[in-house]
Amino acid sequence: MTVGAATILRQRYLHVAWLALHLLLIISFSCRETLRVVAEGPTILPFWFRNFSQKAQTVFSVALGQKLPASNPVREALNTYVNVAGIETGYGYFAPNVPSGYKLVFELHHPDGRVEYELPSVSSAAAGLRTASLLDSIGRTPYDALREILVKTLAQSVWREHPDLESLRAILGSIRLPTAREFKEGKRESYEFLYAYDFSLTNQPAKPHDR
Protein backbone atom coordinates (compact mmCIF):
# COMPACT_ATOMS: atom_id res chain seq x y z
CA MET A 1 0.00 0.00 0.00
CA THR A 2 1.37 3.43 -0.93
CA VAL A 3 1.65 6.32 1.53
CA GLY A 4 -1.25 8.13 -0.20
CA ALA A 5 -3.51 5.11 0.02
CA ALA A 6 -2.65 4.61 3.68
CA THR A 7 -3.48 8.25 4.41
CA ILE A 8 -6.86 7.97 2.66
CA LEU A 9 -7.62 4.72 4.45
CA ARG A 10 -6.72 6.27 7.81
CA GLN A 11 -8.92 9.24 6.98
CA ARG A 12 -11.79 6.87 6.21
CA TYR A 13 -11.37 5.00 9.49
CA LEU A 14 -11.30 8.29 11.39
CA HIS A 15 -14.56 9.36 9.74
CA VAL A 16 -16.19 6.02 10.53
CA ALA A 17 -15.05 6.24 14.17
CA TRP A 18 -16.47 9.79 14.44
CA LEU A 19 -19.77 8.61 12.92
CA ALA A 20 -20.00 5.74 15.41
CA LEU A 21 -19.52 8.14 18.32
CA HIS A 22 -21.88 10.70 16.83
CA LEU A 23 -24.65 8.14 16.29
CA LEU A 24 -24.10 6.75 19.78
CA LEU A 25 -24.68 10.21 21.21
CA ILE A 26 -27.78 10.82 19.06
CA ILE A 27 -29.30 7.49 20.09
CA SER A 28 -28.35 7.94 23.76
CA PHE A 29 -29.89 11.41 24.02
CA SER A 30 -33.00 10.19 22.14
CA CYS A 31 -33.35 7.19 24.50
CA ARG A 32 -32.97 9.42 27.54
CA GLU A 33 -35.63 11.82 26.24
CA THR A 34 -38.02 8.96 25.41
CA LEU A 35 -37.53 7.49 28.89
CA ARG A 36 -38.17 10.93 30.39
CA VAL A 37 -41.54 11.31 28.65
CA VAL A 38 -42.48 7.76 29.67
CA ALA A 39 -41.53 8.52 33.28
CA GLU A 40 -43.63 11.69 33.23
CA GLY A 41 -46.56 9.91 31.57
CA PRO A 42 -49.33 9.34 30.78
CA THR A 43 -48.55 6.67 28.19
CA ILE A 44 -50.11 3.40 27.09
CA LEU A 45 -47.41 1.52 29.01
CA PRO A 46 -48.22 -0.09 32.38
CA PHE A 47 -47.59 2.00 35.50
CA TRP A 48 -44.64 -0.09 36.70
CA PHE A 49 -42.82 0.91 33.51
CA ARG A 50 -42.75 4.51 34.72
CA ASN A 51 -40.53 3.57 37.65
CA PHE A 52 -38.28 1.58 35.37
CA SER A 53 -38.08 4.51 32.93
CA GLN A 54 -37.13 6.86 35.72
CA LYS A 55 -34.26 4.61 36.76
CA ALA A 56 -33.16 3.96 33.18
CA GLN A 57 -33.24 7.68 32.44
CA THR A 58 -30.91 8.26 35.39
CA VAL A 59 -28.53 5.60 34.03
CA PHE A 60 -28.45 7.37 30.64
CA SER A 61 -27.90 10.72 32.33
CA VAL A 62 -24.97 9.31 34.30
CA ALA A 63 -23.51 7.66 31.17
CA LEU A 64 -23.80 10.95 29.28
CA GLY A 65 -21.99 12.81 32.04
CA GLN A 66 -25.04 14.88 32.92
CA LYS A 67 -24.72 14.09 36.63
CA LEU A 68 -21.16 15.39 36.79
CA PRO A 69 -20.55 18.84 38.33
CA ALA A 70 -21.29 21.69 35.88
CA SER A 71 -17.62 22.71 35.85
CA ASN A 72 -16.39 19.22 34.92
CA PRO A 73 -14.41 19.51 31.64
CA VAL A 74 -15.74 16.19 30.27
CA ARG A 75 -19.34 17.26 30.82
CA GLU A 76 -18.64 20.72 29.40
CA ALA A 77 -16.91 19.32 26.30
CA LEU A 78 -19.71 16.84 25.67
CA ASN A 79 -22.41 19.47 26.17
CA THR A 80 -20.60 21.85 23.83
CA TYR A 81 -20.39 19.22 21.12
CA VAL A 82 -24.01 18.07 21.33
CA ASN A 83 -25.24 21.66 21.37
CA VAL A 84 -23.24 22.78 18.33
CA ALA A 85 -24.28 19.64 16.44
CA GLY A 86 -27.94 20.11 17.42
CA ILE A 87 -28.21 16.64 18.97
CA GLU A 88 -28.81 17.61 22.59
CA THR A 89 -32.53 16.84 22.57
CA GLY A 90 -34.83 14.00 21.67
CA TYR A 91 -37.31 14.08 18.82
CA GLY A 92 -40.63 13.54 20.54
CA TYR A 93 -42.38 16.63 19.24
CA PHE A 94 -46.08 16.67 20.22
CA ALA A 95 -45.48 13.28 21.81
CA PRO A 96 -46.53 11.19 23.57
CA ASN A 97 -49.41 13.67 24.01
CA VAL A 98 -50.08 17.16 22.65
CA PRO A 99 -49.69 19.47 25.64
CA SER A 100 -52.03 22.33 26.46
CA GLY A 101 -50.82 25.80 25.63
CA TYR A 102 -50.70 28.87 27.83
CA LYS A 103 -52.18 32.32 27.52
CA LEU A 104 -50.84 35.53 28.99
CA VAL A 105 -53.16 38.52 29.25
CA PHE A 106 -52.10 41.99 30.34
CA GLU A 107 -54.61 44.07 32.28
CA LEU A 108 -53.66 47.71 31.70
CA HIS A 109 -54.79 50.16 34.41
CA HIS A 110 -54.83 53.77 33.18
CA PRO A 111 -54.66 56.77 35.56
CA ASP A 112 -58.24 57.77 34.62
CA GLY A 113 -59.55 54.41 35.86
CA ARG A 114 -59.90 52.79 32.44
CA VAL A 115 -58.95 49.12 32.20
CA GLU A 116 -57.82 47.60 28.91
CA TYR A 117 -56.71 44.08 28.02
CA GLU A 118 -53.84 43.23 25.72
CA LEU A 119 -52.05 40.10 24.54
CA PRO A 120 -48.30 39.85 23.83
CA SER A 121 -48.11 40.89 20.19
CA VAL A 122 -45.55 40.36 17.45
CA SER A 123 -45.67 41.40 13.83
CA SER A 124 -45.43 38.05 12.03
CA ALA A 125 -46.79 34.52 12.28
CA ALA A 126 -43.22 33.19 12.51
CA ALA A 127 -42.58 35.34 15.58
CA GLY A 128 -45.99 34.24 16.93
CA LEU A 129 -44.77 30.62 16.98
CA ARG A 130 -41.78 31.76 19.01
CA THR A 131 -43.91 33.73 21.45
CA ALA A 132 -45.95 30.55 21.99
CA SER A 133 -42.69 28.76 22.86
CA LEU A 134 -41.89 31.49 25.35
CA LEU A 135 -45.35 31.17 26.95
CA ASP A 136 -44.85 27.39 27.17
CA SER A 137 -41.54 27.99 28.97
CA ILE A 138 -43.23 30.43 31.35
CA GLY A 139 -46.08 28.05 32.04
CA ARG A 140 -44.01 24.91 32.49
CA THR A 141 -41.07 26.15 34.52
CA PRO A 142 -41.14 24.96 38.13
CA TYR A 143 -39.05 27.98 39.17
CA ASP A 144 -41.16 30.92 40.40
CA ALA A 145 -38.30 33.41 40.09
CA LEU A 146 -37.66 32.48 36.45
CA ARG A 147 -41.37 32.72 35.65
CA GLU A 148 -41.54 36.17 37.20
CA ILE A 149 -38.47 37.42 35.28
CA LEU A 150 -39.89 36.23 31.96
CA VAL A 151 -43.35 37.69 32.62
CA LYS A 152 -41.76 40.95 33.74
CA THR A 153 -39.77 41.18 30.49
CA LEU A 154 -42.95 40.84 28.45
CA ALA A 155 -44.72 43.33 30.73
CA GLN A 156 -41.92 45.86 30.23
CA SER A 157 -42.42 45.83 26.47
CA VAL A 158 -46.16 46.49 26.95
CA TRP A 159 -45.32 49.29 29.35
CA ARG A 160 -42.99 50.87 26.80
CA GLU A 161 -45.92 51.07 24.39
CA HIS A 162 -48.20 52.56 27.07
CA PRO A 163 -45.93 54.78 29.19
CA ASP A 164 -48.89 56.51 30.90
CA LEU A 165 -50.08 53.37 32.72
CA GLU A 166 -50.64 53.45 36.45
CA SER A 167 -50.24 49.74 36.95
CA LEU A 168 -50.23 46.53 34.97
CA ARG A 169 -51.38 43.05 35.86
CA ALA A 170 -50.11 40.01 33.93
CA ILE A 171 -52.43 37.01 34.14
CA LEU A 172 -51.15 33.59 33.08
CA GLY A 173 -53.57 30.77 32.39
CA SER A 174 -53.40 27.33 30.83
CA ILE A 175 -55.62 26.63 27.85
CA ARG A 176 -58.07 23.77 28.18
CA LEU A 177 -58.86 22.42 24.74
CA PRO A 178 -62.23 20.75 24.14
CA THR A 179 -62.39 17.28 22.62
CA ALA A 180 -63.94 16.98 19.16
CA ARG A 181 -67.15 15.67 20.75
CA GLU A 182 -67.25 18.52 23.29
CA PHE A 183 -66.64 21.01 20.50
CA LYS A 184 -69.59 19.61 18.56
CA GLU A 185 -71.73 20.03 21.67
CA GLY A 186 -70.84 23.71 21.74
CA LYS A 187 -67.98 23.73 24.21
CA ARG A 188 -65.06 25.99 23.31
CA GLU A 189 -61.52 26.42 24.65
CA SER A 190 -61.42 27.63 28.25
CA TYR A 191 -58.70 28.94 30.53
CA GLU A 192 -57.55 27.86 33.93
CA PHE A 193 -56.04 30.63 36.04
CA LEU A 194 -52.45 29.87 37.08
CA TYR A 195 -50.66 33.02 38.20
CA ALA A 196 -51.05 36.81 38.21
CA TYR A 197 -48.35 39.40 38.68
CA ASP A 198 -48.95 43.07 39.55
CA PHE A 199 -46.47 45.63 38.29
CA SER A 200 -46.45 49.31 39.16
CA LEU A 201 -44.09 52.22 38.51
CA THR A 202 -42.46 51.98 41.94
CA ASN A 203 -39.39 49.80 42.17
CA GLN A 204 -41.10 47.11 44.19
CA PRO A 205 -40.89 43.49 43.12
CA ALA A 206 -43.92 42.08 41.35
CA LYS A 207 -46.68 40.78 43.61
CA PRO A 208 -47.41 37.25 42.51
CA HIS A 209 -50.82 35.67 43.05
CA ASP A 210 -50.96 31.92 42.80
CA ARG A 211 -53.99 29.94 41.83
Place this chain on the structure above:
Amino acid sequence: METFRKRLLEFLIPPETDHWLAILRVGLGLGVTIYSLSLRNDWAYLLSGTVRKVAEALLSLESHFVPRLGWFVASAAQLGIHEEAVLFLAWACLLAVGCGLVVGVASRFSAIAAWFLHLCAAKSGGFVSYGMDNFLTIGLFYLMLSPLPDRYSLDWRLRKSQPKNPQLLGFWRRVLQLHLSVIYFFSGLTKCLGPGWWNGSSVWRALIRPPFNIVDPEILVRWKYLFPVAGIFICLLEITYPFFIWNSNTRKIWLICICAMHVGIGVTMGMYLFALIMIVLNVAAFGPGCFAQRTKRSVYNRRELLPDVMSS
Protein backbone atom coordinates in the same frame (compact mmCIF):
# COMPACT_ATOMS: atom_id res chain seq x y z
CA MET B 1 -13.56 -9.84 9.48
CA GLU B 2 -11.73 -8.21 6.59
CA THR B 3 -14.77 -8.69 4.34
CA PHE B 4 -17.05 -7.18 6.98
CA ARG B 5 -14.76 -4.18 7.38
CA LYS B 6 -14.64 -3.70 3.61
CA ARG B 7 -18.40 -3.94 3.28
CA LEU B 8 -18.90 -1.54 6.18
CA LEU B 9 -16.58 0.99 4.56
CA GLU B 10 -18.38 0.57 1.24
CA PHE B 11 -21.71 1.18 2.94
CA LEU B 12 -20.59 4.19 4.97
CA ILE B 13 -18.42 5.82 2.30
CA PRO B 14 -20.03 5.01 -1.04
CA PRO B 15 -19.20 6.84 -4.28
CA GLU B 16 -21.69 9.66 -4.66
CA THR B 17 -22.59 12.65 -6.80
CA ASP B 18 -22.97 16.13 -5.36
CA HIS B 19 -26.65 16.45 -6.33
CA TRP B 20 -27.78 15.88 -2.75
CA LEU B 21 -25.34 18.50 -1.50
CA ALA B 22 -26.70 21.04 -3.99
CA ILE B 23 -30.25 20.34 -2.73
CA LEU B 24 -29.09 20.68 0.88
CA ARG B 25 -27.18 23.91 0.20
CA VAL B 26 -29.95 25.63 -1.76
CA GLY B 27 -32.71 24.35 0.56
CA LEU B 28 -31.00 25.32 3.80
CA GLY B 29 -29.93 28.63 2.22
CA LEU B 30 -33.58 29.30 1.45
CA GLY B 31 -34.51 28.25 4.98
CA VAL B 32 -31.97 30.64 6.53
CA THR B 33 -33.10 33.47 4.24
CA ILE B 34 -36.80 32.97 5.01
CA TYR B 35 -35.98 32.56 8.72
CA SER B 36 -34.19 35.94 8.72
CA LEU B 37 -36.82 37.75 6.67
CA SER B 38 -39.75 36.37 8.69
CA LEU B 39 -38.22 37.67 11.93
CA ARG B 40 -36.96 41.03 10.61
CA ASN B 41 -39.43 43.13 12.67
CA ASP B 42 -39.30 41.02 15.84
CA TRP B 43 -35.61 40.04 15.88
CA ALA B 44 -34.58 42.57 18.53
CA TYR B 45 -37.76 42.01 20.56
CA LEU B 46 -37.16 38.24 20.71
CA LEU B 47 -33.40 38.28 21.25
CA SER B 48 -32.61 41.34 23.33
CA GLY B 49 -32.65 42.14 27.01
CA THR B 50 -33.51 39.92 29.92
CA VAL B 51 -34.95 36.96 27.99
CA ARG B 52 -31.66 36.55 26.11
CA LYS B 53 -29.56 37.02 29.25
CA VAL B 54 -31.55 34.44 31.21
CA ALA B 55 -31.39 31.94 28.32
CA GLU B 56 -27.62 32.44 28.06
CA ALA B 57 -27.18 32.08 31.83
CA LEU B 58 -29.02 28.75 31.71
CA LEU B 59 -26.93 27.73 28.71
CA SER B 60 -23.78 28.48 30.72
CA LEU B 61 -24.86 25.87 33.25
CA GLU B 62 -24.48 23.34 30.43
CA SER B 63 -21.41 24.80 28.77
CA HIS B 64 -19.62 28.13 28.52
CA PHE B 65 -18.40 27.38 25.02
CA VAL B 66 -21.67 27.10 23.09
CA PRO B 67 -21.83 30.13 20.72
CA ARG B 68 -24.27 32.86 21.73
CA LEU B 69 -25.11 36.44 20.80
CA GLY B 70 -24.08 37.61 24.26
CA TRP B 71 -20.42 37.24 23.27
CA PHE B 72 -20.82 39.86 20.55
CA VAL B 73 -23.07 42.10 22.64
CA ALA B 74 -20.55 42.14 25.50
CA SER B 75 -17.58 42.80 23.18
CA ALA B 76 -19.43 45.55 21.32
CA ALA B 77 -20.54 47.17 24.58
CA GLN B 78 -16.87 47.80 25.42
CA LEU B 79 -16.61 49.76 22.17
CA GLY B 80 -19.77 51.70 23.01
CA ILE B 81 -21.90 49.89 20.43
CA HIS B 82 -25.51 49.35 21.48
CA GLU B 83 -27.09 45.89 21.76
CA GLU B 84 -29.66 46.64 19.06
CA ALA B 85 -26.92 47.52 16.56
CA VAL B 86 -25.15 44.22 17.24
CA LEU B 87 -28.39 42.27 16.85
CA PHE B 88 -29.17 44.06 13.59
CA LEU B 89 -25.68 43.29 12.29
CA ALA B 90 -26.09 39.60 13.21
CA TRP B 91 -29.47 39.54 11.46
CA ALA B 92 -28.07 41.23 8.33
CA CYS B 93 -25.10 38.83 8.22
CA LEU B 94 -27.42 35.84 8.59
CA LEU B 95 -29.57 37.09 5.73
CA ALA B 96 -26.48 37.68 3.57
CA VAL B 97 -24.99 34.22 4.17
CA GLY B 98 -28.41 32.67 3.58
CA CYS B 99 -28.51 34.31 0.16
CA GLY B 100 -24.86 33.30 -0.35
CA LEU B 101 -25.80 29.66 0.24
CA VAL B 102 -28.71 29.82 -2.21
CA VAL B 103 -26.52 30.94 -5.09
CA GLY B 104 -23.37 29.20 -3.89
CA VAL B 105 -21.06 32.16 -3.36
CA ALA B 106 -18.25 31.44 -0.91
CA SER B 107 -20.15 28.23 -0.14
CA ARG B 108 -17.91 26.95 2.65
CA PHE B 109 -17.66 30.32 4.40
CA SER B 110 -21.41 30.91 4.00
CA ALA B 111 -22.22 27.48 5.43
CA ILE B 112 -19.96 27.99 8.47
CA ALA B 113 -21.23 31.53 9.06
CA ALA B 114 -24.88 30.46 8.66
CA TRP B 115 -24.38 27.59 11.12
CA PHE B 116 -22.60 29.85 13.62
CA LEU B 117 -24.99 32.81 13.45
CA HIS B 118 -28.11 30.67 13.51
CA LEU B 119 -26.71 28.68 16.43
CA CYS B 120 -26.01 31.93 18.31
CA ALA B 121 -29.58 33.10 17.70
CA ALA B 122 -31.12 29.72 18.57
CA LYS B 123 -29.14 29.37 21.80
CA SER B 124 -29.52 32.99 22.92
CA GLY B 125 -33.20 32.75 22.15
CA GLY B 126 -33.56 29.45 23.97
CA PHE B 127 -37.00 30.40 25.31
CA VAL B 128 -38.27 31.38 21.87
CA SER B 129 -36.79 28.47 19.92
CA TYR B 130 -38.71 25.45 18.70
CA GLY B 131 -38.08 22.22 16.78
CA MET B 132 -37.30 23.97 13.52
CA ASP B 133 -34.21 25.60 15.03
CA ASN B 134 -32.93 22.22 16.12
CA PHE B 135 -33.29 20.73 12.62
CA LEU B 136 -31.77 23.81 10.99
CA THR B 137 -28.75 23.48 13.30
CA ILE B 138 -28.41 19.79 12.36
CA GLY B 139 -28.67 20.52 8.64
CA LEU B 140 -26.21 23.42 8.71
CA PHE B 141 -23.76 21.39 10.84
CA TYR B 142 -23.61 18.65 8.20
CA LEU B 143 -23.59 21.15 5.35
CA MET B 144 -20.54 23.02 6.63
CA LEU B 145 -18.64 19.74 7.09
CA SER B 146 -19.53 18.38 3.64
CA PRO B 147 -17.20 18.77 0.64
CA LEU B 148 -18.32 22.13 -0.73
CA PRO B 149 -18.71 23.62 -3.31
CA ASP B 150 -21.03 21.53 -5.47
CA ARG B 151 -21.14 21.77 -9.25
CA TYR B 152 -24.28 23.95 -9.31
CA SER B 153 -22.78 26.68 -7.15
CA LEU B 154 -21.39 29.94 -8.53
CA ASP B 155 -18.11 29.05 -6.83
CA TRP B 156 -17.74 26.06 -9.15
CA ARG B 157 -19.07 27.76 -12.27
CA LEU B 158 -17.37 31.15 -12.02
CA ARG B 159 -14.34 30.60 -9.83
CA LYS B 160 -13.79 27.00 -10.93
CA SER B 161 -13.20 26.02 -7.32
CA GLN B 162 -13.75 22.36 -6.48
CA PRO B 163 -14.08 20.38 -3.26
CA LYS B 164 -10.94 19.03 -1.62
CA ASN B 165 -12.41 15.68 -0.59
CA PRO B 166 -15.11 14.69 -3.10
CA GLN B 167 -14.70 11.05 -2.02
CA LEU B 168 -16.44 12.04 1.23
CA LEU B 169 -19.66 13.15 -0.51
CA GLY B 170 -21.15 9.71 0.05
CA PHE B 171 -20.07 9.66 3.69
CA TRP B 172 -21.81 12.94 4.60
CA ARG B 173 -24.95 11.90 2.76
CA ARG B 174 -24.89 8.64 4.74
CA VAL B 175 -24.55 10.59 8.00
CA LEU B 176 -27.63 12.63 7.12
CA GLN B 177 -29.55 9.51 6.10
CA LEU B 178 -28.71 7.68 9.32
CA HIS B 179 -29.53 10.70 11.48
CA LEU B 180 -32.93 11.15 9.81
CA SER B 181 -33.66 7.47 10.36
CA VAL B 182 -32.98 7.85 14.10
CA ILE B 183 -35.04 11.06 14.25
CA TYR B 184 -38.16 9.52 12.68
CA PHE B 185 -37.84 6.26 14.60
CA PHE B 186 -37.78 8.01 17.98
CA SER B 187 -40.41 10.52 16.91
CA GLY B 188 -42.71 7.67 15.87
CA LEU B 189 -41.89 5.60 18.96
CA THR B 190 -42.69 8.45 21.35
CA LYS B 191 -45.96 9.15 19.53
CA CYS B 192 -46.93 5.47 19.64
CA LEU B 193 -46.63 5.60 23.45
CA GLY B 194 -49.33 8.26 23.72
CA PRO B 195 -52.97 7.09 23.70
CA GLY B 196 -53.98 10.26 21.88
CA TRP B 197 -52.22 9.27 18.67
CA TRP B 198 -54.19 6.02 18.51
CA ASN B 199 -57.63 7.52 19.10
CA GLY B 200 -57.01 10.66 17.05
CA SER B 201 -57.34 13.16 19.90
CA SER B 202 -53.71 14.26 19.51
CA VAL B 203 -54.29 15.14 15.85
CA TRP B 204 -57.36 17.18 16.85
CA ARG B 205 -55.49 18.90 19.71
CA ALA B 206 -52.47 19.67 17.52
CA LEU B 207 -54.72 21.32 14.94
CA ILE B 208 -56.79 23.45 17.33
CA ARG B 209 -54.02 24.39 19.77
CA PRO B 210 -53.03 28.06 19.52
CA PRO B 211 -51.00 29.29 17.64
CA PHE B 212 -51.36 26.30 15.27
CA ASN B 213 -55.12 26.76 14.83
CA ILE B 214 -54.97 27.90 11.21
CA VAL B 215 -57.93 25.80 10.05
CA ASP B 216 -61.34 26.64 11.49
CA PRO B 217 -62.30 23.94 14.06
CA GLU B 218 -65.85 24.03 12.64
CA ILE B 219 -64.41 22.60 9.41
CA LEU B 220 -62.07 20.21 11.22
CA VAL B 221 -64.76 18.68 13.38
CA ARG B 222 -66.60 17.47 10.26
CA TRP B 223 -63.58 15.24 9.56
CA LYS B 224 -63.23 13.92 13.12
CA TYR B 225 -63.64 10.29 12.01
CA LEU B 226 -60.40 10.63 10.03
CA PHE B 227 -58.32 11.74 13.03
CA PRO B 228 -57.63 8.20 14.39
CA VAL B 229 -56.63 7.09 10.89
CA ALA B 230 -54.36 10.13 10.49
CA GLY B 231 -52.83 9.60 13.96
CA ILE B 232 -52.08 5.91 13.38
CA PHE B 233 -50.80 6.66 9.87
CA ILE B 234 -48.34 9.27 11.23
CA CYS B 235 -47.15 6.90 13.99
CA LEU B 236 -46.58 4.02 11.58
CA LEU B 237 -45.05 6.21 8.88
CA GLU B 238 -42.48 7.60 11.30
CA ILE B 239 -41.60 4.47 13.25
CA THR B 240 -41.18 2.39 10.07
CA TYR B 241 -39.19 5.11 8.27
CA PRO B 242 -35.76 3.58 9.03
CA PHE B 243 -36.88 0.21 7.67
CA PHE B 244 -38.65 1.23 4.48
CA ILE B 245 -36.67 4.30 3.41
CA TRP B 246 -33.54 2.16 2.89
CA ASN B 247 -35.32 -0.35 0.68
CA SER B 248 -35.15 0.76 -2.94
CA ASN B 249 -38.63 -0.69 -3.61
CA THR B 250 -40.37 1.29 -0.85
CA ARG B 251 -38.11 4.37 -0.67
CA LYS B 252 -40.09 6.40 -3.17
CA ILE B 253 -43.45 5.90 -1.45
CA TRP B 254 -42.01 6.59 2.04
CA LEU B 255 -40.26 9.72 0.84
CA ILE B 256 -43.43 11.02 -0.84
CA CYS B 257 -45.53 10.22 2.24
CA ILE B 258 -43.13 11.86 4.69
CA CYS B 259 -42.86 14.98 2.49
CA ALA B 260 -46.67 15.05 2.16
CA MET B 261 -46.93 14.83 5.95
CA HIS B 262 -44.64 17.84 6.33
CA VAL B 263 -46.56 19.78 3.66
CA GLY B 264 -49.70 18.97 5.68
CA ILE B 265 -48.08 20.23 8.89
CA GLY B 266 -46.97 23.39 7.09
CA VAL B 267 -50.37 24.15 5.60
CA THR B 268 -52.68 23.14 8.46
CA MET B 269 -50.52 24.32 11.37
CA GLY B 270 -48.75 27.31 9.82
CA MET B 271 -45.30 25.81 10.36
CA TYR B 272 -44.07 26.62 6.87
CA LEU B 273 -40.40 26.96 7.75
CA PHE B 274 -40.37 23.75 9.78
CA ALA B 275 -41.97 21.94 6.84
CA LEU B 276 -39.45 23.41 4.40
CA ILE B 277 -36.43 22.37 6.48
CA MET B 278 -37.74 18.82 6.99
CA ILE B 279 -38.54 18.39 3.29
CA VAL B 280 -35.11 19.71 2.32
CA LEU B 281 -33.36 17.30 4.71
CA ASN B 282 -35.41 14.35 3.44
CA VAL B 283 -35.08 15.15 -0.25
CA ALA B 284 -31.33 15.82 0.09
CA ALA B 285 -30.81 12.57 2.00
CA PHE B 286 -32.99 10.20 -0.01
CA GLY B 287 -34.14 12.13 -3.09
CA PRO B 288 -31.28 11.94 -5.60
CA GLY B 289 -31.34 8.57 -7.29
CA CYS B 290 -34.84 7.83 -6.01
CA PHE B 291 -36.80 9.18 -8.95
CA ALA B 292 -34.30 9.04 -11.79
CA GLN B 293 -32.14 6.11 -12.81
CA ARG B 294 -28.58 6.98 -11.95
CA THR B 295 -26.26 6.97 -14.91
CA LYS B 296 -22.65 5.93 -14.84
CA ARG B 297 -21.59 9.40 -15.88
CA SER B 298 -23.34 11.13 -12.99
CA VAL B 299 -21.55 9.12 -10.34
CA TYR B 300 -18.02 9.99 -9.39
CA ASN B 301 -15.69 7.37 -10.65
CA ARG B 302 -14.33 5.61 -7.61
CA ARG B 303 -11.16 4.62 -9.41
CA GLU B 304 -10.56 8.25 -10.34
CA LEU B 305 -11.13 9.45 -6.78
CA LEU B 306 -9.27 6.78 -4.89
CA PRO B 307 -6.66 5.43 -7.25
CA ASP B 308 -4.23 4.34 -4.54
CA VAL B 309 -6.81 2.65 -2.35
CA MET B 310 -8.33 0.79 -5.26
CA SER B 311 -5.04 -0.32 -6.68
CA SER B 312 -3.66 -1.54 -3.37
